[in-house]
Amino acid sequence: MKYSARTMEYYEKMKNIGDFDENLKNVGTGIVGSPLCGDVMKLQLLFGENNIITDAKYKVFGCVSAIASMELATTLLKGMSVEKALEMENENIADSLELSDIKRHCSVLAKEAIEAAIKDYLAKKNNKPHTITVTENAAQKLKELVREHGGVGILISVLSGGCSGIDYSLSYEEGDGSKKTKIEVAGISFFYDPEIELLIKGISIDFTENNFGHGFVVTNKNHKGCENCTCGRNR
Numbered sequence: 001m002k003y004s005a006r007t008m009e010y011y012e013k014m015k016n017i018g019d020f021d022e023n024l025k026n027v028g029t030g031i032v033g034s035p036l037c038g039d040v041m042k043l044q045l046l047f048g049e050n051n052i053i054t055d056a057k058y059k060v061f062g063c064v065s066a067i068a069s070m071e072l073a074t075t076l077l078k079g080m081s082v083e084k085a086l087e088m089e090n091e092n093i094a095d096s097l098e099l100s101d102i103k104r105h106c107s108v109l110a111k112e113a114i115e116a117a118i119k120d121y122l123a124k125k126n127n128k129p130h131t132i133t134v135t136e137n138a139a140q141k142l143k144e145l146v147r148e149h150g151g152v153g154i155l156i157s158v159l160s161g162g163c164s165g166i167d168y169s170l171s172y173e174e175g176d177g178s179k180k181t182k183i184e185v186a187g188i189s190f191f192y193d194p195e196i197e198l199l200i201k202g203i204s205i206d207f208t209e210n211n212f213g214h215g216f217v218v219t220n221k222n223h224k225g226c227e228n229c230t231c232g233r234n235r
Contacts, residue, residue, distance in 0.1 A: 004098035007068045014067065016074040018057040020044045022198065028121025031198050032112045039066045039106060042198075043074070043113035047121055051082045058113075065103040069093050069110040082118055120201075132156075132185045132200070138207040138216060139186035145172075146188065152177055153189030156203070156218075158196045166199060168218035 003011070019042070020027045026047045033040040039062030046055040056074035060067045072093055077085055093099075094107035134142070142154055151172035159167040173180070173191045180191040192200050203220040 003064050003068075004100075007065055007097045007099065010068040010071040010075075010097060011064045013071055016057055016071060017059060019059060020046055020055075020057055025124045026121070028117040028119070028124070029198055030113045030116025030118075030120060032109050032116055033062070039063060039109060041066065041070055041109050041113045043070065043110075043117045045077065045085075045114075045117045045121060047082075053077050053080050053082075053085060063103070063106070065097070065099055065106040066109065068097055069099075069106045070113070072096060073110045073114065077114070082122070085114055085118060088114060131202075132183055132190055133204040134186045134188065135204075135206045138205045139188060141207045141216075142188050142205075153182070153191055155180075156190055156192040156200060158199050166220060168203065168220070170205070170216055170218065 022029045022044065024046075028045045028047065030043045031040065040060070041062070042059045044057045045053050046057075048054040056077045058070040058074050060070050073088070076088065076092075080088075088111065090104070090107035090111040093110055094104045097107070099107060146153060149172050151174060153173045155171045155173040157169040157171065159169055173189070177189070177191040181194050181197065183190045199220070203218055206217045206219075208214060208217055
């Protein structure tokens with residue numbers, strides 16, 4: 001596929017690739033996209049006084065347009081306030097890079113990554129870290145299952161997912177969970193591997209039951225898929 005000269009210019013720069021310590025309170029981290037879709041973006045913003053972005057780093061698994069979109073976005077974000085950063089539209093990125101219609105979704109992902117990183121930073125600043133939310137129905141059912149099974153808690157795993165977003169799996173934690181991160185929510189012990197920490201933050205677990213069946217529904221509004229994605233078909 002042929003890319004514009006502007007896209008190639010930012011793709012070849014890649015000056016802002018890297019990462020910060022995500023545990024720092026003045027660092028906001030956002031991850032958007034889906035491995036199966038083909039484009040995953042990780043954006044980290046470093047904030048200074050008065051909520052000014054002093055530096056920005058990114059990592060991308062994806063196409064040329066995705067990398068160029070993040071390179072341009074991180075370049076523009078430096079020196080911006082939270083308010084100004086949130087005002088940045090995906091059209092600003094798409095038009096500047098002269099992205100084709102089939103690749104404009106990369107600029108949408110970049111916009112979503114900005115929003116997710118700022119949300120993470122503000123949550124840390126206000127001492128309201130993202131956590132797991134469990135509805136009353138789900139909590140009751142999970143407690144029953146853990147008691148029946150005799151395990152130590154519930155293991156949360158991340159699947160590859162698709163263009164609709166990340167898929168999650170719930171199972172029993174068979175071991176002692178000592179090598180995993182543990183969170184207590186609604187009287188239930190949840191375990192997950194430390195490397196998927198960012199993908200776990202913000203998930204909501206519900207239990208639904210209707211005429212078609214029953215089961216747990218795990219969603220995460222912080223991690224969106226690609227709407228109208230065509231990147232898997234046009235690289």
